Amino acid sequence: MNDSDVVIEVRDLTRRFGDFTAVRNVSFAVKRGAIFGLLGPNGSGKSTIIRMLLGILPPSDGGATVLGKDAYVDSESIKPRVGYMSQHFSLYADLTVRENLEFYGRIYGLSSERLEQRKKAVMDLTGINDFVNQLAGTLSGGWKQRLALACSLIHEPDLLFLDEPTAGIDPVARRHLWDLLFELSGRGVTLVVTTHYMDEAERCTDVGYLYMSRLLVLGKPGELKALPQITPEGTKRYEVRVPRATEQLSMLRQQQGVRDATLFGETLHVLIDESVSPEKLKEHLGLSDQEVELRPISPSLEDVFVTLTANAEKEGADELKEEIAEELSDEPGEAQVGPTSMPKSVAKRKPGKTLFGLWAILMKEFFHIRRQPITLFFMLVVPVMQTIIFGYAIDTEIENIPMVVLDLDGRQHAREVVAAFLNTRKFQLEQRVYDSESFHRALTSGRAKVGLKIPPNFSDQLLRGEQVQLQVLIDGSDSQVATTAQSTAQLLGLNLSMGRAKSVAETLSVAPARDENGEIALPIDTRTRLLYNPDLDSAHFFVPGLIGIILQLVTLFLTSFAIVREREHGTLEQLFVTPVGRMGLLLGKLFPYAMIGFVELLIVLSVMIYAFGVPVNGSILLLLALSMLFMVCSLGLGLFVSTVATTQLEAVQFAFIIMLPSVLLSGFMFPRSEMPLPIYVITFAIPVTYFIEILRGIVLRAADFWDLIPSVLGLTLCGLAVLSGSVMRFQKRL
Numbered sequence: 001m002n003d004s005d006v007v008i009e010v011r012d013l014t015r016r017f018g019d020f021t022a023v024r025n026v027s028f029a030v031k032r033g034a035i036f037g038l039l040g041p042n043g044s045g046k047s048t049i050i051r052m053l054l055g056i057l058p059p060s061d062g063g064a065t066v067l068g069k070d071a072y073v074d075s076e077s078i079k080p081r082v083g084y085m086s087q088h089f090s091l092y093a094d095l096t097v098r099e100n101l102e103f104y105g106r107i108y109g110l111s112s113e114r115l116e117q118r119k120k121a122v123m124d125l126t127g128i129n130d131f132v133n134q135l136a137g138t139l140s141g142g143w144k145q146r147l148a149l150a151c152s153l154i155h156e157p158d159l160l161f162l163d164e165p166t167a168g169i170d171p172v173a174r175r176h177l178w179d180l181l182f183e184l185s186g187r188g189v190t191l192v193v194t195t196h197y198m199d200e201a202e203r204c205t206d207v208g209y210l211y212m213s214r215l216l217v218l219g220k221p222g223e224l225k226a227l228p229q230i231t232p233e234g235t236k237r238y239e240v241r242v243p244r245a246t247e248q249l250s251m252l253r254q255q256q257g258v259r260d261a262t263l264f265g266e267t268l269h270v271l272i273d274e275s276v277s278p279e280k281l282k283e284h285l286g287l288s289d290q291e292v293e294l295r296p297i298s299p300s301l302e303d304v305f306v307t308l309t310a311n312a313e314k315e316g317a318d319e320l321k322e323e324i325a326e327e328l329s330d331e332p333g334e335a336q337v338g339p340t341s342m343p344k345s346v347a348k349r350k351p352g353k354t355l356f357g358l359w360a361i362l363m364k365e366f367f368h369i370r371r372q373p374i375t376l377f378f379m380l381v382v383p384v385m386q387t388i389i390f391g392y393a394i395d396t397e398i399e400n401i402p403m404v405v406l407d408l409d410g411r412q413h414a415r416e417v418v419a420a421f422l423n424t425r426k427f428q429l430e431q432r433v434y435d436s437e438s439f440h441r442a443l444t445s446g447r448a449k450v451g452l453k454i455p456p457n458f459s460d461q462l463l464r465g466e467q468v469q470l471q472v473l474i475d476g477s478d479s480q481v482a483t484t485a486q487s488t489a490q491l492l493g494l495n496l497s498m499g500r501a502k503s504v505a506e507t508l509s510v511a512p513a514r515d516e517n518g519e520i521a522l523p524i525d526t527r528t529r530l531l532y533n534p535d536l537d538s539a540h541f542f543v544p545g546l547i548g549i550i551l552q553l554v555t556l557f558l559t560s561f562a563i564v565r566e567r568e569h570g571t572l573e574q575l576f577v578t579p580v581g582r583m584g585l586l587l588g589k590l591f592p593y594a595m596i597g598f599v600e601l602l603i604v605l606s607v608m609i610y611a612f613g614v615p616v617n618g619s620i621l622l623l624l625a626l627s628m629l630f631m632v633c634s635l636g637l638g639l640f641v642s643t644v645a646t647t648q649l650e651a652v653q654f655a656f657i658i659m660l661p662s663v664l665l666s667g668f669m670f671p672r673s674e675m676p677l678p679i680y681v682i683t684f685a686i687p688v689t690y691f692i693e694i695l696r697g698i699v700l701r702a703a704d705f706w707d708l709i710p711s712v713l714g715l716t717l718c719g720l721a722v723l724s725g726s727v728m729r730f731q732k733r734l
């Protein structure tokens with residue numbers, strides 16, 4: 001074989017998965033224009049070989065050259081010339097036939113003009129014109145396969161890999177597909193096809209049969225049928241047509257001189273010793289001449305593979321392989337490997353153009369979003385609802401604590417005390433009771449959180465100038481409520497006492513202190529002034545933080561699925577065999593979500609300003625710019641999840657793992673300064689921590705860029721770490 005005719009050359013190709021060897025020392029060559037069929041039972045290693053030839057799976061040993069270059073090391077430069085139709089439907093179900101074709105055209109870098117030409121050519125070839133505007137997911141099995149073929153041909157490849165292209169489609173569709181393959185082969189395209197169908201194997205120019213990860217036999221169908229192992233010397237092969245063939249099969253197998261008998265539809269293929277005449281065979285079957293039809297046949301490929309599999313089980317696959325190789329070496333087939341030496345291709349891959357295909361991916365993502373309005377709803381409407389619901393729900397101002405009152409005095413002074421409690425607005429009279437049992441029951445039942453007990457001689461003791469005790473019982477279950485109740489009660493007690501003390505002190509010549517008007521006053525007057533949020537409105541504090549949390553929630557969850565969804569649908573494998581660059585793929589997936597995230601940010605900011613009355617005191621432009629920085633970080637985090645997770649369920653779980661510390665440790669709910677040191681250190685690794693600082697700084701305190709430098713630096717570092725982590729983790733290989 002002329003070297004320039006060799007399109008694929010494989011030598012000692014081996015692939016192990018842990019201890020399991022999926023492909024063992026496989027060698028073969030494929031010449032230009034051939035239809036090379038790879039056959040073998042399920043799990044024999046066909047797809048694994050194709051993946052290695054496509055450069056998306058590194059070999060463990062040995063290597064291959066495809067179109068004259070190393071299949072793994074130079075895979076990126078081979079990809080533009082190779083097409084791949086994978087075993088499972090791996091196009092975008094929510095894109096139309098036209099959109100799928102255009103996407104694949106763009107990803108191979110076809111110009112608009114060329115794309116139009118190629119689209120027409122492949123649509124004419126596959127006859128898919130009538131379905132151009134139909135969603136790919138709604139096509140029937142046969143048309144899906146034609147679309148997949150059309151997409152794999154859009155860039156006019158020289159070499160096409162088809163992994164079980166006819167699996168699950170009807171015989172007519174199968175025949176049509178094969179007609180297309182013949183046409184392609186006629187145009188000089190080299191085809192490598194895996195199949196389980198023997199009639200398809202017969203149509204190949206060369207066939208390799210894999211058994212238990214070894215390439216058992218390799219040659220042209222005619223050569224394989226002529227192998228002495230298939231019809232050993234002294235034997236003949238007949239096709240036997242009998243009534244009830246299935247019943248006759250077991251009888252035949254038990255007859256002396258019958259080496260093998262296999263059912264082929266309604267007939268039996270029998271290999272018998274030449275010593276057994278056709279008459280004797282009919283006699284064995286106990287059937288009349290009219291009932292049995294017998295004709296000598298040459299073996300079919302199915303006979304070849306059934307016999308070889310049986311022999312391999314008996315003799316051992318390696319022994320049989322050597323034996324056959326010797327037989328075939330007498331009359332070398334064109335698919336045999338020449339004596340060239342092959343480099344081991346486990347070296348590092350040469351990178352391709354990293355941003356290649358960005359535009360194609362970007363457009364595709366927008367198409368997906370357009371077809372899934374629920375994504376837009378999730379991104380734009382849900383955050384607003386969340387902001388409103390959480391913004392109102394998370395109100396830390398504690399008021400109207402239910403209070404039970406047991407007033408055993410009942411006179412003017414006692415009533416004034418109760419009124420003073422209620423006037424603080426921190427307490428609300430839930431119940432007035434008249435005995436201790438009801439008093440305690442109100443507290444234990446949870447109806448009241450605070451119990452005020454006024455003793456029977458409260459007024460008398462007060463008037464006599466004696467110290468009198470007010471009992472305030474507080475339910476400590478909810479520490480925030482209890483703390484508020486406690487401090488309010490203590491302050492109130494102090495104020496009431498002060499009022500009484502003041503009226504007594506008026507009569508004294510020496511007072512503890514006097515104010516500028518000469519009135520009795522406390523010696524030390526502490527004056528506090530609240531800055532930035534003078535009304536202590538909790539919405540002012542929480543809503544900006546909430547924006548950070550919601551922005552992260554939505555962007556993280558959406559991008560977490562970006563890669564993993566393609567992996568699960570099988571479309572990622574299809575993308576890997578195209579020349580799309582790593583960054584092109586990643587950024588193409590990020591941009592659309594970043595844009596929608598920005599719109600979402602504007603909406604939630606408007607809700608904050610107009611619905612909650614929280615104005616942005618600082619620069620809105622600075623806020624938007626730093627929000628974009630945060631968004632890059634959050635989208636990168638989602639992308640990282642997508643590269644780590646192998647299923648969408650795993651992605652959700654990872655996203656939750658990230659979300660939890662973001663909510664609890666970022667300072668959104670609890671002050672970071674109060675956290676134990678190890679936890680406090682962890683909070684520096686949470687991007688939303690910095691963003692919440694930035695949001696609160698700009699919105700509440702009118703902080704400028706210089707005030708926010710530490711947070712901006714932290715956020716930038718987080719963003720860089722996350723993005724470079726995702727890019728490094730994401731390899732264009734399985």
Ligand SMILES: Nc1ncnc2c1ncn2[C@@H]1O[C@H](COP(=O)(O)OP(=O)(O)OP(=O)(O)O)[C@@H](O)[C@H]1O
Pocket residue numbers: 017022040041042043044045046047048049087
């Ligand atoms: N990533 C992987 N990790 C572990 N094992 C794998 C992996 N990929 C393939 N295998 C195993 O390698 C063997 C060969 O798989 P492969 O898909 O190549 O078989 P096949 O001949 O194409 O089978 P089928 O006809 O069913 O598609 C199988 O046992 C499979 O389970």
